Amino acid sequence: MDVFFNHVYDLDQQKKRDYLLKELNQTIAWHYANSSPYQKLLDTLGLHKEEFNRLDELPMLPVQLFKLADLYTGPREQIIKVLTSSGTTSQQVSKIHLDRETSLYQTKALVSIVSSFIGSQRLPMIILDTKSVLSKRSSFNARGAGILGFSNFGRDHLYLLDDDYNIKWDELEQFRAKHQGEKILLFGFTFVIWKYVYQAVLAQNKTFDFGDSILFHGGGWKKLADEQVDNYKFNELLRKQLGIRSVHNYYGMVEQVGSIFMECEQGYMHAPSFSEVIIRDPVSLEVLPAGREGLVEVISVLPKSYPGNVLLTEDLGTVFGTDTCNCGRKGTFFSIKGRLPAAELRGCSDVYAN
Amino acid sequence: MLLLLNQQDPTWKERLADKVSQSLLKPFDESILQFLHELSKTILRDKTMRLYPELMAMAHWLRPVHLKEIQQQYARLEKADTILLPRGVVLHFAPSNVDTIFIYSWVLSMLVGNINIVRLSQNRGPQIEVLLSLLQRLLEKDEYAAIKSRTVIVSYDHNEAITAYLSSLCQMRVIWGGDETVKRIRSIPLPPAATEMVFADRFSCAALSAEAVLELEDKPLQELLRNFYNDAFWFDQLACSSPKLVCWVGAKEERIVAAKDKFWRGLQQIIPENSPLKIPAVGIKRMTAAYHYATLPAALQASVSGTELPARVQIARLEPEMREMHCGAGLFLELHAGSLSELAEQLTLKDQTLTVFGFAKTELVQFVRSAPRRSVDRIVPIGQALDFSPVWDGYNLLQYFSREVAVNVL
Numbered sequence: 044m045d046v047f048f049n050h051v052y053d054l055d056q057q058k059k060r061d062y063l064l065k066e067l068n069q070t071i072a073w074h075y076a077n078s079s080p081y082q083k084l085l086d087t088l089g090l091h092k093e094e095f096n097r098l099d100e101l102p103m104l105p106v107q108l109f110k111l112a113d114l115y116t117g118p119r120e121q122i123i124k125v126l127t128s129s130g131t132t133s134q135q136v137s138k139i140h141l142d143r144e145t146s147l148y149q150t151k152a153l154v155s156i157v158s159s160f161i162g163s164q165r166l167p168m169i170i171l172d173t174k175s176v177l178s179k180r181s182s183f184n185a186r187g188a189g190i191l192g193f194s195n196f197g198r199d200h201l202y203l204l205d206d207d208y209n210i211k212w213d214e215l216e217q218f219r220a221k222h223q224g225e226k227i228l229l230f231g232f233t234f235v236i237w238k239y240v241y242q243a244v245l246a247q248n249k250t251f252d253f254g255d256s257i258l259f260h261g262g263g264w265k266k267l268a269d270e271q272v273d274n275y276k277f278n279e280l281l282r283k284q285l286g287i288r289s290v291h292n293y294y295g296m297v298e299q300v301g302s303i304f305m306e307c308e309q310g311y312m313h314a315p316s317f318s319e320v321i322i323r324d325p326v327s328l329e330v331l332p333a334g335r336e337g338l339v340e341v342i343s344v345l346p347k348s349y350p351g352n353v354l355l356t357e358d359l360g361t362v363f364g365t366d367t368c369n370c371g372r373k374g375t376f377f378s379i380k381g382r383l384p385a386a387e388l389r390g391c392s393d394v395y396a397n
Numbered sequence: 398m399l400l401l402l403n404q405q406d407p408t409w410k411e412r413l414a415d416k417v418s419q420s421l422l423k424p425f426d427e428s429i430l431q432f433l434h435e436l437s438k439t440i441l442r443d444k445t446m447r448l449y450p451e452l453m454a455m456a457h458w459l460r461p462v463h464l465k466e467i468q469q470q471y472a473r474l475e476k477a478d479t480i481l482l483p484r485g486v487v488l489h490f491a492p493s494n495v496d497t498i499f500i501y502s503w504v505l506s507m508l509v510g511n512i513n514i515v516r517l518s519q520n521r522g523p524q525i526e527v528l529l530s531l532l533q534r535l536l537e538k539d540e541y542a543a544i545k546s547r548t549v550i551v552s553y554d555h556n557e558a559i560t561a562y563l564s565s566l567c568q569m570r571v572i573w574g575g576d577e578t579v580k581r582i583r584s585i586p587l588p589p590a591a592t593e594m595v596f597a598d599r600f601s602c603a604a605l606s607a608e609a610v611l612e613l614e615d616k617p618l619q620e621l622l623r624n625f626y627n628d629a630f631w632f633d634q635l636a637c638s639s640p641k642l643v644c645w646v647g648a649k650e651e652r653i654v655a656a657k658d659k660f661w662r663g664l665q666q667i668i669p670e671n672s673p674l675k676i677p678a679v680g681i682k683r684m685t686a687a688y689h690y691a692t693l694p695a696a697l698q699a700s701v702s703g704t705e706l707p708a709r710v711q712i713a714r715l716e717p718e719m720r721e722m723h724c725g726a727g728l729f730l731e732l733h734a735g736s737l738s739e740l741a742e743q744l745t746l747k748d749q750t751l752t753v754f755g756f757a758k759t760e761l762v763q764f765v766r767s768a769p770r771r772s773v774d775r776i777v778p779i780g781q782a783l784d785f786s787p788v789w790d791g792y793n794l795l796q797y798f799s800r801e802v803a804v805n806v807l
Binding site for chain 2: 080081083084087088089104107108111112114325326327328329338355357383384385
């Protein structure tokens, strides 16, 4: 596994594919032998093979399956935490079972990605969220996990929002005075930033300059798309209104924590060495060539304690190329357009259960 | 027509008070029959209505000849020393999405003479909007003033205070499921003398004789397929009576396999390109549910090709949790059985409709007798799963919507 973490953006595609295939064949065999629902699933669907010869042959699970079924691999006692996707109480949430090993890989993966953007020094850090997200330990969700994961890259953390989602202006001033001239790391979730930081600043008619600063944000565009804001515009507005020098959106999901796809300076998401992206036709699920928009399949070698290595998402995206991005990073680069348009089904469905 | 209620606007209570205090109409009053006849005629003659097969089916159901049959059924309920009268005010909670069921509930209650309040869900399908504007147009006419003044169709966001107020006005409350809705509304009190009828979540199956399917020539096969398609796909397979499990009955395994092949291959060809179930997001939902079934110990074999329609999972036995796991959308569980009694053993009170093809009536009677506890409320030929009948989930609605007065004097 170390070869992946040591070469996060500099493995040639050919080599990367070989490494991935070897690791994934072993991992899938491990899940097959140690998770009876997974074994049953592959057998029932006729998808089991001793060895897979290509990445696009690997059996993929629809990502929402983790909302329906409790899937983990190996003994239950080894599970040290269960991550859940964020969602309101009425919605079903994904349950992702992590053991020590997988959790460690997730950390290593995130470190290798982020440090390639900001170096290995810890920077003064502002979290564009409220600390109360972390306090509910029982409902340890994706948002909390993301904040904790990224917090490792910073020091002297400031949570910018109070419990009522108001900006803590005074503390922000103190923070800036204290770290005058230093590079500042910012992190948050796209929608929280948009609604409680950007729009609040706008409403109070303030402009702001974070100075030498870098922002990582993720968590999806569903609600922003309703407000007709795309990724490019979002980044642009943040630069203008808040003076954040460099803004990086990332694509990732709680079902594959750690292997996130970070946006480069050219505006493309990049697959790091330990993961891959394949675009498929939304109906036939045939692999589509670069340049064609389709469903996003994500592959990651990290999950060992649950069979989430190969997932079919409900997101639409387009691959633009491999190893040739002008930013200099190797790997497949792509963009995400958003969710598949939803369709409401009819039926005897419950007025309340929905 | 549609009264939108909210607590900020107190005037709706006054408007409602006027309606619920009207006198009651005679059962099967001429004005009611005429109104329903015109409603039926208007829909059947309007070509644009063909976009909404459920409305067409409803209009067909409302034809005078069929209402006459219903009137005869009603007449049979009356005996020498009892008189049937309306209950008074009936409050109907329509299900969020089987769009047209509110009409059947409303019509049967109206026919026997009640004043009706119908609560529609806030998210309504296009056919309901079409139907509402049509109703509005008809009820503007002078000759239907009696019906207009005795009908209220309302919609509001989940609001216990409004539900409680409406409940306080009624003599009978009807809740069309599912379980969660029934639970919530049931906890809201009714006047002491009022009564309630509820329809919980149900599951439905189809049973086909493998030999009978194999014998079919092309034309009757096409008819069977179209009928099955209508049963399963009209409400996106989410109506309580849409078949979700298909039981193949045959003595020989290879004959069952051949019959299945013939049937599903044919079905795939008649699913229209513009079926809402072919939308990719629905395809993924179907695939996810099929994969979920595939993880269960009782799963045998799944036929899931991409997100294509339909998806099928063969199971060794139908287990209770499998009913709740179903999400509609064109996914079929399949069971191979040597005889109908093997299916009967696995049914519970959750099971409502069994649609059948290729069985003799004696076999079916035998089946009903051998089925456990109170499972299966109706057996109809494939193609009639969604036909609404005045006897539903074991209730005779005509009877429930009426009160019986004994006049036991010689």
